[in-house]
Amino acid sequence: MNKQSTRRPSQSRARNTRDSLLKAAVQVFAESGLTGGSVARISKLAQSHDRMIYYYFGNKEGLFVAALEEIYRQYNEAESAVTLNLAAPIEALETAIVFFVRYFRDHPEFVTVLNSENLHRGKHISQSLRASQFSKPAIGLVHRALTAGQQAGLFRHDVSSRDLYLMISAMGYFYQSNQYTLSAFLGQRLADPVQYQHWEDFVVQAVKSAALNTSQKIG
Amino acid sequence: MNKQSTRRPSQSRARNTRDSLLKAAVQVFAESGLTGGSVARISKLAQSHDRMIYYYFGNKEGLFVAALEEIYRQYNEAESAVTLNLAAPIEALETAIVFFVRYFRDHPEFVTVLNSENLHRGKHISQSLRASQFSKPAIGLVHRALTAGQQAGLFRHDVSSRDLYLMISAMGYFYQSNQYTLSAFLGQRLADPVQYQHWEDFVVQAVKSAALNTSQKIG
Amino acid sequence: MNKQSTRRPSQSRARNTRDSLLKAAVQVFAESGLTGGSVARISKLAQSHDRMIYYYFGNKEGLFVAALEEIYRQYNEAESAVTLNLAAPIEALETAIVFFVRYFRDHPEFVTVLNSENLHRGKHISQSLRASQFSKPAIGLVHRALTAGQQAGLFRHDVSSRDLYLMISAMGYFYQSNQYTLSAFLGQRLADPVQYQHWEDFVVQAVKSAALNTSQKIG
Amino acid sequence: MNKQSTRRPSQSRARNTRDSLLKAAVQVFAESGLTGGSVARISKLAQSHDRMIYYYFGNKEGLFVAALEEIYRQYNEAESAVTLNLAAPIEALETAIVFFVRYFRDHPEFVTVLNSENLHRGKHISQSLRASQFSKPAIGLVHRALTAGQQAGLFRHDVSSRDLYLMISAMGYFYQSNQYTLSAFLGQRLADPVQYQHWEDFVVQAVKSAALNTSQKIG
DNA sequence: CATGAATGAGCTTTCATTCAT
DNA sequence: CATGAATGAAAGCTCATTCAT
Numbered sequence: 048m049n050k051q052s053t054r055r056p057s058q059s060r061a062r063n064t065r066d067s068l069l070k071a072a073v074q075v076f077a078e079s080g081l082t083g084g085s086v087a088r089i090s091k092l093a094q095s096h097d098r099m100i101y102y103y104f105g106n107k108e109g110l111f112v113a114a115l116e117e118i119y120r121q122y123n124e125a126e127s128a129v130t131l132n133l134a135a136p137i138e139a140l141e142t143a144i145v146f147f148v149r150y151f152r153d154h155p156e157f158v159t160v161l162n163s164e165n166l167h168r169g170k171h172i173s174q175s176l177r178a179s180q181f182s183k184p185a186i187g188l189v190h191r192a193l194t195a196g197q198q199a200g201l202f203r204h205d206v207s208s209r210d211l212y213l214m215i216s217a218m219g220y221f222y223q224s225n226q227y228t229l230s231a232f233l234g235q236r237l238a239d240p241v242q243y244q245h246w247e248d249f250v251v252q253a254v255k256s257a258a259l260n261t262s263q264k265i266g
Numbered sequence: 267m268n269k270q271s272t273r274r275p276s277q278s279r280a281r282n283t284r285d286s287l288l289k290a291a292v293q294v295f296a297e298s299g300l301t302g303g304s305v306a307r308i309s310k311l312a313q314s315h316d317r318m319i320y321y322y323f324g325n326k327e328g329l330f331v332a333a334l335e336e337i338y339r340q341y342n343e344a345e346s347a348v349t350l351n352l353a354a355p356i357e358a359l360e361t362a363i364v365f366f367v368r369y370f371r372d373h374p375e376f377v378t379v380l381n382s383e384n385l386h387r388g389k390h391i392s393q394s395l396r397a398s399q400f401s402k403p404a405i406g407l408v409h410r411a412l413t414a415g416q417q418a419g420l421f422r423h424d425v426s427s428r429d430l431y432l433m434i435s436a437m438g439y440f441y442q443s444n445q446y447t448l449s450a451f452l453g454q455r456l457a458d459p460v461q462y463q464h465w466e467d468f469v470v471q472a473v474k475s476a477a478l479n480t481s482q483k484i485g
Numbered sequence: 486m487n488k489q490s491t492r493r494p495s496q497s498r499a500r501n502t503r504d505s506l507l508k509a510a511v512q513v514f515a516e517s518g519l520t521g522g523s524v525a526r527i528s529k530l531a532q533s534h535d536r537m538i539y540y541y542f543g544n545k546e547g548l549f550v551a552a553l554e555e556i557y558r559q560y561n562e563a564e565s566a567v568t569l570n571l572a573a574p575i576e577a578l579e580t581a582i583v584f585f586v587r588y589f590r591d592h593p594e595f596v597t598v599l600n601s602e603n604l605h606r607g608k609h610i611s612q613s614l615r616a617s618q619f620s621k622p623a624i625g626l627v628h629r630a631l632t633a634g635q636q637a638g639l640f641r642h643d644v645s646s647r648d649l650y651l652m653i654s655a656m657g658y659f660y661q662s663n664q665y666t667l668s669a670f671l672g673q674r675l676a677d678p679v680q681y682q683h684w685e686d687f688v689v690q691a692v693k694s695a696a697l698n699t700s701q702k703i704g
Numbered sequence: 705m706n707k708q709s710t711r712r713p714s715q716s717r718a719r720n721t722r723d724s725l726l727k728a729a730v731q732v733f734a735e736s737g738l739t740g741g742s743v744a745r746i747s748k749l750a751q752s753h754d755r756m757i758y759y760y761f762g763n764k765e766g767l768f769v770a771a772l773e774e775i776y777r778q779y780n781e782a783e784s785a786v787t788l789n790l791a792a793p794i795e796a797l798e799t800a801i802v803f804f805v806r807y808f809r810d811h812p813e814f815v816t817v818l819n820s821e822n823l824h825r826g827k828h829i830s831q832s833l834r835a836s837q838f839s840k841p842a843i844g845l846v847h848r849a850l851t852a853g854q855q856a857g858l859f860r861h862d863v864s865s866r867d868l869y870l871m872i873s874a875m876g877y878f879y880q881s882n883q884y885t886l887s888a889f890l891g892q893r894l895a896d897p898v899q900y901q902h903w904e905d906f907v908v909q910a911v912k913s914a915a916l917n918t919s920q921k922i923g
Numbered sequence: 924c925a926t927g928a929a930t931g932a933g934c935t936t937t938c939a940t941t942c943a944t
Numbered sequence: 945c946a947t948g949a950a951t952g953a954a955a956g957c958t959c960a961t962t963c964a965t
Contacts, residue, residue, distance in 0.1 A: 064949080080385055083301035086935065096951060097936080107935065161447050162381045166299055169446025186452075209452065210468045217440035218433060225439070227388025228380050233405075233428065249429045256475040283924090305960060315926065316961085326960065502928080518823055521739035524956065534930065535957080545956065599885050600819045604737055607884025619889060647890065648906045652875060658882070659874035665826025666818050671843075671866065687867045694913040721945085743939065753947065754940085764939065 065103045067093040072114045077156030080163040081111050112171045115164060118157050119177075123184040125150060131188070136196030140258060143188045144251050148219035152243065158224045186212045193258065202258045211258060218250045284322045286312040291333045296375030299382040300330050331390045334383060337376050338396075342403045344369060350407070355415030359477060362407045363470050367438035371462065377443045405431045412477065421477045430477060437469045503541045505531040510538075510552045515594030518601040519549050550609045553602055556595050557615075561622040563588060569626070574634030578696060581626045582689050586657035590681065596662045624650045631696065640696045649696060656688045722760045724750040729771045734813030737820040738768050769828045772821055775814050776834075782807060783842050793853030797915060800845045801908050805876035809900065815881045843869045850915065859915045868915060875907045 071093035075084040086107055090097045104110040129146050131139040151158055164172055189212045196202035222229075226237040235242060290312035294303040305326055309316045323329040348365050350358040370377055383390055408431045415421035441448075445456045454461060509531035513522040524545055528535045542548040567584050569577040589596055602610055627650045634640035660667075664675040673680060728750035732741040743764055747754045761767040786803050788796040808815055821828055846869040853859035879886075883894040892899060 080299060080301060082299060083385075085933080087933085098938095098951065099949085101936065102949075159385060161444060162385065165444050165446045166302075166378060166381065167446075169450055172447055172450045210465075213441070213448070213465070214437060214468075214472055217436045220444070221436035221440050222432070224443070225380060225384050227384045227386075228391055229432070231388055231391045246429075246432070249433075253433055253472065253476040257472040304958080306958085317926065318924090320961070321924080518737060518739060520737060521823075523954080525954085536930065536959095537928085539957065540928075597823060599882060600823065603882050603884045604740075604816060604819065605884075607888055610885055610888045624890075648903075651879070651886070651903070652906075652910055655874045655878035656871060659878050660870070662881070663818060663822050663877070665822045665824075666829055667870070669826055669829045684867075684870070687871075691871055691910065691914040695910040742937080744937085755947065756945090758940070759945080 064093075064095055064099055068095055068100055068103060068110070069113055069117055072110050073117055073156055073160065076111060076114050076163060077159045080159070081107075081167065082163075086110075108171065112175055114160060115171055116175055116177055118154075118160050121154075122150070122157060126184050126188055129188060131192055131195075133191060133195040136192055136199050136201050137255070137259075139192040139195060140189075140202075140255065141251055143192050144215050144254050145247065146188070147215045148222075148247050148250055151216075151219040151223045155223060158220060162224060189215065196258070201260060203260055206258055211254065214257060215250070215254055218246075218253070222246055283312075283314055283318055287314055287319060287322060287329070288332055288336055291329050292336055292375055292379065295330060295333050295382060296378045299378070300326075300386065301382075305329075327390065330383075331394055333379060334390055335394055335396055337373075337379055340373075341369070341376060345403050345407055348407060350411055350414075352410060352414040355411055355418050355420050356474070356478075358411040358414060359408075359421075359474065360470055362411050363434050363473050364466065365407070366434045367441075367466050367469055370435075370438040370442045374442060377439060381443060408434065415477070420479060422479050425477055430473065433476060434469070434473055437465075437472070441465055502531075502533055502537055506533055506538055506541060506548070507551055507555055510548050511555055511594055511598065514549060514552050514601060515597045518597070519545075519605065520601075524548075546609065549602075550613055552598060553609055554613055554615055556592075556598050557619045559592075560588070560595060561619065564622050564626050567626060569630055569633075571629060571633040574630055574637050574639050575693065575697075577630040577633060578627075578640075578693065579689055581630050582653050582692050583685065584626070585653045586660075586685050586688055589654075589657040589661045593661060596658060600662060627653065634696070639698060641698050644696055649692065652695060653688070653692055656684075656691070660684055721750075721752055721756055725752055725757060725760060725767070726770055726774055729767050730774055730813055730817065733768060733771050733820060734816045737816070738764075738824060739820075743767075765828065768821075769832055771817060772828055773832055773834055775811075775817050778811075779807070779814060780842060783845050786845060788845070788849055788852075790848060790852040793849055793856050793858050794912070794916075796849040796852060797846075797859075797912065798908055800849050801872050801911050802904065803845070804872045805879075805904050805907055808873075808876040808880045812880060815877060819881060846872065853915070858917060860917050863915055868911065871914060872907070872911055875903075875910070879903055 068089065071089045072084075075089045075092060078084065079088075086097050086100050089110070090100055100107070100110055104113055126146070129142065131142055133139055186208055190208035193202055193206070193208045193211060197204055222237060222243075230237050237243070237246070287308065290308045291303075294308045294311060297303065298307075305316050305319050308329070309319055319326070319329055323332055345365070348361065350361055352358055405427060409427040412421055412425070412427045412430060416423055441456060441462075449456050456462070456465075506527065509527045510522075513527045513530060516522065517526075524535050524538050527548070528538055538545070538548055542551055564584070567580065569580055571577055624646060628646035631640055631644070631646045631649060635642055660675060660681075668675050675681070675684075725746065728746045729741075732746045732749060735741065736745075743754050743757050746767070747757055757764070757767055761770055783803070786799065788799055790796055843865055847865035850859055850863070850865045850868060854861055879894060879900075887894050894900070894903075
């Protein structure tokens with residue numbers, strides 16, 4: 048089980064180099080985007096050399112693809128750790144909503160790297176062989192809560208888990224992604240904990256309003 | 267065709283140079299972001315010279331600030347042209363929702379330039395003297411529809427126009443901004459007109475669900 | 486007539502920069518070939534900056550094309566300065582032969598830059614618009630001597646000026662181009678003036694043998 | 705196909721590695737010169753590793769020296785296989801001429817690698833211990849034909865085998881070496897078989913004209 | 924108002940070579 | 945014998961910006 052113990056020194060040294068380059072890449076690309084983040088800054092942050100980026104990732108774009116895959120991997124990993132109480136579907140949906148909204152808040156690198164990828168019209172994610180397998184887990188969380196609630200007669204049948212997932216993501220993502228222009232625009236600091244909590248509550252209410260059966264809401 | 271003979275007063279020529287540089291800047295920054303868009307590409311697209319950018323805008327950042335102001339100006343201008351039938355508040359809200367969602371769809375430059383500004387943590391928008399005056403008109407549209415509906419007893423009193431505006435923006439913006447990664451993620455082309463229309467309908471329903479009085483929804 | 490006097494300072498400064506870059510390029514490419522000659526060495530030799538090479542020539546290959554054109558231009562210019570006494574065709578042919586053989590000896594940059602271009606399979610010369618106009622003058626020299634001699638009944642009619650030009654060039658060029666390997670190969674310093682003079686005499690005899698009418702040679 | 709099971713004694717494997725590196729080096733240096741050919745490309749072409757070049761040849765220059773020796777070895781080997789009918793000296797000379805001219809045509813790697821070595825002023829060939837022994841065989845071919853003809857009273861006594869060898873080489877080598885610039889210069893494809901045959905015939909005639917006794921040519 | 928020329932720092936990438944097993 | 949990993953210099957080229965009229 049313990050790979051660490053059976054590794055030869057050179058292998059583990061290599062793994063460390065590769066890993067630290069990848070970690071540094073995620074950080075730098077998150078701060079400055081693909082264009083703005085230089086390989087020199089990445090290799091320096093990783094305490095390695097420019098050359099090693101080309102050794103392990105081919106070129107800057109190869110590193111960006113790897114960074115993209117890495118943030119998706121972490122995203123799915125975090126989602127996998129969420130447990131839903133499907134016996135209480137409304138609570139399960141709330142759990143899912145809060146998870147996503149907080150994930151975007153706590154992982155700005157996920158948000159900014161995805162923005163950078165979208166600026167480049169998704170050319171790297173389509174290169175990645177693993178791209179297709181990324182989506183299922185994340186939507187699955189919403190899907191499980193929704194279907195449980197539908198079976199219990201709590202949720203509407205004419206709403207799809209895809210739309211609900213997009214709605215949750217949109218509201219969580221946008222709040223984080225555009226916080227600086229919105230803060231200037233609205234004259235309020237969106238990152239403020241009180242402000243944030245207000246928004247989280249609103250998202251929960253809005254999503255529930257969209258999902259709940261109207262008849263359920265009475266009484 | 268002789269430039270010499272047709273030249274207009276110098277002020278007007280200057281305006282043309284300045285305007286075409288600004289227009290080119292919006293386009294280039296929209297395509298490639300602040301870092302990725304070079305002054306050379308902008309001046310070439312404007313059929314002018316690098317030097318003129320420094321003459322009119324001081325430096326690259328000054329040009330970006332101007333571009334930012336320009337897209338906000340257009341955004342507010344478009345909003346001002348929308349007329350709401352406040353006698354029918356639900357219809358008025360629908361009009362507002364559709365306007366915003368479609369604006370983001372039809373103005374990708376607005377989306378990508380704002381993303382670029384947020385990547386830089388809003389440092390340019392805060393430099394702009396006009397920043398504060400940008401927000402009012404846009405939120406005003408939602409505000410007018412909401413208050414009209416509240417007075418008519420149709421809309422909830424515990425929902426703010428700010429939250430509703432953010433909700434609408436989030437859902438419209440995110441769909442456009444992240445279309446490439448989402449398309450790969452979901453295996454669907456979000457830009458497809460059928461897909462888009464489905465989303466627009468969903469946004470209208472979701473926002474209405476969040477705004478409407480529960481009692482109204484029965485019967 | 487005097488362009489120098491009517492030029493504005495900036496123009497002449499520019500001309501100097503461009504000219505010195507081109508001159509340095511010929512020298513460096515001659516010493517080290519296209520691949521081996523770095524833009525840094527060229528710009529330094531020209532007491533200018535790397536950047537100016539891109540300003541004036543687009544890129545390294547553009548500079549190489551310009552260098553290629555320059556050495557051809559000089560070659561043709563030198564040939565134009567040769568005057569043949571066509572009344573004495575044999576002497577005229579000798580003059581032409583000696584001119585070519587000495588030109589290759591005295592202009593090693595012509596030889597090495599052409600070698601570099603041939604290593605790259607002539608991809609740059611075919612880019613040059615002026616390529617086609619290069620050949621005529623050089624061959625013309627041989628052509629004039631040959632036809633004069635043919636009309637005088639001294640030279641064979643079944644030998645073409647093209648073949649004669651190639652023969653002369655081959656013998657002059659090869660001696661210079663391959664002098665280092667030949668010197669090692671033969672154990673003789675080919676650059677030695679005595680050695681060189683012997684070769685020049687031999688070339689003159691060989692070419693005359695190829696051109697002269699057999700009947701002429703008797704008596 | 706299992707490498708493990710078919711592996712030969714280690715000495716033989718080493719020979720294979722060394723040989724394939726050397727073969728690849730000749731090819732790459734022929735295509736791109738010493739400077740333009742990278743060790744990575746060579747080791748990749750040989751399906752080996754960069755490190756092996758340093759193991760067997762010390763460094764890149766050592767490999768180039770080995771490649772130089774290799775092409776000379778092949779050149780001498782080919783010459784050794786030529787048999788001359790010394791009873792018919794003119795025919796023997798023709799055989800020698802045709803051999804050389806065709807060798808340069810059929811072995812462009814010989815031509816380009818020698819050009820590369822001359823660009824570097826012969827610094828590698830002088831390092832090679834075997835350099836001195838290279839010349840004798842090649843000149844020997846011309847020498848045997850010439851002396852046979854001189855003894856038979858067919859060839860002039862005032863022409864040396866060295867000059868004749870240089871003349872043949874020059875005309876054969878230059879036609880191949882400079883084919884690309886010449887083709888552009890002359891507006892003719894020199895590699896065309898008809899063109900080539902014309903040149904081969906001309907070389908044979910020219911060399912014979914230079915070698916033959918004048919008195920012989922009459923009658 | 925406008926422009927050609929110049930600048931130097933920075934960019935991504937490739938180079939030949941050595942280290943450590 | 946062989947190999948994966950590491951190294952630092954140097955390559956070609958682009959960047960935003962300023963100079964000098």
